[in-house]
Amino acid sequence: MRDAGDDLELAFEASDQAAELALAHFTSGVSVTEKADGSPVTEADRAVERLLREALSEARPDDALLGEELGALGESDRVWILDPIDGTGFFAGGDPNWRIHVALEVDGDTELAVVTSPALRRCWWATRGGGSFECSWPRQDDQTRRLEVSTTSALEGALLDALDDESRARLPHTATRPATSPLPLVELVRGEIDAFLVERFHKWDHAPWVLLVEEAGGRFTDRAGGRSSDQGGGLYSNASLHSRLLATLNYPVPRTSRRP
DSSP states (O other), X not given: OOOHHHHHHHHHHHHHXXXXXXXXXXXXXXXXXXXXXXOEEOHHHHHHHHHHHHHHHXXXXXXXXXXXXXXXXXXXXXXEEEXXXXXXXXXXXXXXXOEEEEXXXXXXXXXXXXXXXXXXXXXXXXXXTTEEEEEESSOOGGXXXXXXXXXXXXXXXOBEEESSHHHXXXXXXXXXXXXXXXXXXXXXXXXXXXXXXXXXXXXXXXXXXXXXXXXXXXEEEETTSSOOTTSSOEEEEXXXXXXXXXXXXXXXXXXXXXXX
């Protein structure tokens, strides 16, 4: 087995290189085209993913890769999951709220996550059993803080949000809706909101955040009642509210408890 610390350092190094490249494209400006599914893409998305793949493959040639732009490569119980620019619409529009996702899945469970937001000069990361953290980017140890979700236990007045109005209508009416944020899951791991419902998107969108939320003391349940990042999203929340919110949303009872 590889040392988790070595994997984290590799993820940091690859993410930093990708962040510098992405930031250069963001500063100079990019044109947008549509993929077959109608979602936006830029040359920066592809260039950043190619860089990540090269850096990770050179250091871990036996590991597999799964990326938004270039698909799957290799077979292994260790899979690096990549979203080169999460928030391409923000990126192309000159809005700094885009991110680079790098996650490592081992035997089907996310063990490591690094999310970098170069235009905001922030970075978030987590390791399984090691906690969730936030710091400045480029990283400085004296500016690192451990993240913890809220401890709100009452649905009345809880700060709950969702991806869209249809999903918000399913949340308890006694809850409070916070101001709309471009980074709701960041607010969740900081303890600034209590839950976020997002029932869309792909594995590379969710994989790092499942780990970040769990390691900050929260919980995630996908729409099938599991903890998988490839089921089109689900409910992220603090631990105190999670079970009651699942019942409100008519989600299946979770099949397994959260790993320690």
